[in-house]
Amino acid sequence: MKYCIGIDVGGTTVKMGIFEAEGRLIRKWEIPTRKGEGGKQFIGDAAESIRKALSELQISMEDVLGAGMGVPGPVVANGYVDVCVNLGLHKCYPGDDLSKALGGVKVCLGNDANVAALGEMWQGAGKGHNSICMVTLGTGVGGGLVNEGRMISGVHGLAGEIGHMHVQDEEPEVCNCGGHGCLEQYASATGIVRVAKRNLARTRRASAMRDFGEALSAKDVCDCAKAGDQVALESIRYSMRKLAIVMSHIAMGTDPKLFVIGGGVSRAGSFLTDMIGEYLRDYTPMIGDDPDEVVLAELGNDAGIYGAAKLVLED
């Protein structure tokens, strides 16, 4: 039996999993992300806890095909990280350090959102397909593209950064990336709330959303819309239409089989995916009617470790 290891590095925790090469997850756990040593302290910590887990499972290092690691920042295809703000990494090859700490085992590196897309393709909502786009609607909007089985990183490691695709001119507020009018400003959890508050300020119509005041959340907007609140419905439609415009461009750019929607906002379920799918079909008449083109993610927070493990098998 051969095994591979998946590591998903976040700003607060490092998630790890040991997988059979066929895709079965046999153990998962997490440790806090320590950022000392130029942001690299977590690498030694991860290696140590992986060695411990392997020894408990009586798996020899010789049977480990390699380890994949997803990090929250742009990664160039050769594993170079110019800057990773959340971890404090700067101009380095973190995969090489992990490989050394694990006794020379093969290590593959990728951006966390791209890696999560690979995970959903391998054992999640995209199982059985080899070209998918994953959209993560959380605090921001993340994205990952897998084309014909390969994760796309791009020249700058920015492939799949759909949250920063431009969808609106004359947006006065500035996005985290320094741009104005990025998708993230309308379709992330914070973007959905921003759009809803703008709509509330613009109208005197009654809306249950007003009861939440400043504390209004994306979930509240979705819940109100589901309950038939017109202002909420118009708001979420506006947000999801922006997303569908970006998805239609991807559809015509890399032509994936399906779009997998994940992240906290996706808990609104088929209410959201049905709405996105309707707009997307409107915008892509050449693709024809495929009711299953937009689906919910299935692996939740584990998508990253699945995808990281799959990176090893891809290489």
Ligand SMILES: [Zn+2]
């Ligand atoms: Zn942006």
